[in-house]
Amino acid sequence: MNRSVTFQVQKLFLITLVLKVGSSFLGWLFQLQWSLGFAVPLAIMMTYILTGYFHRAPGVSDEKFADSCYYLGFIFTITSIIFSLFDLPNIGTKIQEIAVRFGAAMVSTVLGLGVRVYLVSFKKDIGDAIRDAEDAVLDTTRKFTEQLAIVLEKLGHFESQVDEQGNCTVLS
Known part of the structure; x- marks a missing residue:
């Protein structure tokens, strides 16, 4: 204005x-x-x-x-x-x-x-703002949980590769 x-x-x-x-x-x-x-x-x-x-x-x-x-x-x-x-x-x-x-x-x-x-x-009133904030927190939490699962899976894969390479190195 x-x-x-x-x-x-x-x-x-x-x-x-x-x-x-x-x-x-x-x-x-x-x-x-x-x-x-x-x-x-x-x-x-x-x-x-x-x-x-x-x-x-x-x-x-x-x-x-x-x-x-x-x-x-x-x-x-x-x-x-x-x-x-x-x-x-x-x-x-x-x-x-x-x-x-x-x-x-x-x-x-x-x-x-x-x-x-x-x-x-x-x-928007205070109730709308609170609901929007709650929805954003829940959405972010869900995305964070998904990212942690992906990272955990990659970490497991990385651990397997390290074990495999370690075994190959010891056997050689």
Whole structure:
């Protein structure tokens, strides 16, 4: 990863959260669900994911960053649901706006969860590393045992040749 410019993930998270919630609020206030309620918050989240992935401070592990992406998506889901609840009394006339907010909420959650699964679930954990080490030790032990058997066989053959040559020398 290119870390020439790094960001503190905690501050980046807070800025992203404020921007996403602010955008959702403005989308609800001005009835601009597709732009301020859907596209802008998801663009903000994608910016957070890409910036954090490529430019986060070295002390932040993949697990911590992945969790922050998941939580950001989940918090946005809750925020979208809250703004949808404000329009619940007018559900008959505002069902499309409510549906857009729920759609944005679900996409945001799936995006955050997808990042978490990608960064954490496919990474080797301590159990995987121990199993790999055990397998390597067993494989090396087996190879070592085979090599010892070959060496022992050659040593026996060499001993036979020495005895044979010794007998020939004594008899001559």
